[in-house]
């Protein structure tokens with residue numbers, strides 16, 4: 001009987017040793033991965049580094065931000081995605097974005113704070129450096145500001161266009177794009193970022209903003225002006241005279 005108990009103890013010790021070994025190997029294998037991700041993230045220019053927003057930056061309760069997204073933003077999102085009368089270039093982006101959220105390729109986050117680089121930023125595609133997860137961060141206080149400044153129609157179009165614009169960034173590469181930017185020198189990285197933003201805004205203006213404005217939407221005057229400028233450049237959003245407008249980080253949306 002004693003012998004059997006001793007054998008059982010020996011088996012338990014062996015199991016514990018095997019489990020400890022497996023756990024240790026797992027952590028050892030994951031360590032270089034984490035530091036690789038950290039290295040990639042820290043070599044990115046400030047504009048695309050993961051958001052460092054702390055609870056002290058919050059200007060509203062996180063639960064209220066979440067409720068606002070559920071009650072105000074999502075009904076607009078769904079209405080535009082489901083309306084087959086809607087502009088195809090806009091609607092198809094919202095459908096794709098909703099599919100990415102539903103399939104968990106994208107984490108949709110209600111942020112109870114403003115974007116640190118600019119209070120007019122409505123949303124941003126971002127990355128979780130730990131999980132390397134793609135996020136769509138919605139800056140709820142900034143969207144509430146737009147709601148107060150505009151009539152309902154203009155506000156809803158604004159939200160829908162902002163969502164479509166973020167989807168255009170994802171179409172242009174998203175995470176692999178950032179990997180391409182990382183490790184470049186500052187000047188090269190800024191050039192890639194400016195080209196990415198210039199193309200995203202070019203497509204937003206040509207495919208969505210102008211047709212919606214023709215249907216009665218009143219976009220921000222600065223985007224109408226930008227649209228005129230782009231037209232003068234033959235709608236070529238790769239033109240250096242267009243790209244130069246996007247070197248400033250506060251132009252990265």
Ligand SMILES: [Zn+2]
Pocket residue numbers: 165169197200201252253
């Ligand atoms: Zn953008």
